[in-house]
Amino acid sequence: MNIFETENAVRLGDGSVTTPARARYPIGLQRILAPTDLTPDGRKAVEYAVALAECFNAQLTLLHVYDAPGLYDYAQESNDCSLAELIRRNAQNDLDAFWSEIKEEYPRTDTQLRCGVPAEEIVAAAKDLAVDLLVISTHNYNWLTHLIRGSDAEQVLRHAPCPIMVVRKHEHDFVTTTAAVSNREL
Numbered sequence: 403m404n405i406f407e408t409e410n411a412v413r414l415g416d417g418s419v420t421t422p423a424r425a426r427y428p429i430g431l432q433r434i435l436a437p438t439d440l441t442p443d444g445r446k447a448v449e450y451a452v453a454l455a456e457c458f459n460a461q462l463t464l465l466h467v468y469d470a471p472g473l474y475d476y477a478q479e480s481n482d483c484s485l486a487e488l489i490r491r492n493a494q495n496d497l498d499a500f501w502s503e504i505k506e507e508y509p510r511t512d513t514q515l516r517c518g519v520p521a522e523e524i525v526a527a528a529k530d531l532a533v534d535l536l537v538i539s540t541h542n543y544n545w546l547t548h549l550i551r552g553s554d555a556e557q558v559l560r561h562a563p564c565p566i567m568v569v570r571k572h573e574h575d576f577v578t579t580t581a582a583v584s585n586r587e588l
Contacts, residue, residue, distance in 0.1 A: 521557035
């Protein structure tokens with residue numbers, strides 16, 4: 403990449419103009435992975451991922467990992483349809499509904515559905531897709547729930563092959579959602 407400096411800006415070899423700091427420290431995000439549990443708490447991280455994908459014109463992949471049915475689940479199943487297939491179909495339908503919403507906002511979005519342990523599948527998807535950034539949410543569990551259940555985000559942090567942005571639901575925001583902008587305009 404050829405860089406031609408001007409007085410207040412830098413002209414890149416492709417003809418685009420950027421600030422000197424941007425040219426000095428270029429960030430190239432081509433693929434962003436946004437794991438989601440499809441709950442309202444996980445929505446905020448997806449909003450951040452969409453904003454970053456728009457900024458960098460990156461491919462955004464929404465990933466949903468669902469648990470395999472346990473023995474107790476099979477004991478309750480009484481219809482002809484396989485329980486595992488039913489759970490997979492429901493997860494796919496939920497992910498597709500969420501995807502159609504996000505795709506209206508950012509068309510360069512695709513999805514992946516996986517079955518297994520969320521932290522393991524998120525790391526595997528990040529490796530398989532060779533993502534540049536993982537944007538993940540974390541729930542604000544109390545200490546006892548955290549002790550019993552653990553944290554998928556912590557496990558992903560330890561094993562992910564790329565940088566990670568962890569988004570907490572009730573923390574400082576730098577991405578302004580459409581609803582927040584509408585409320586300010588009133």
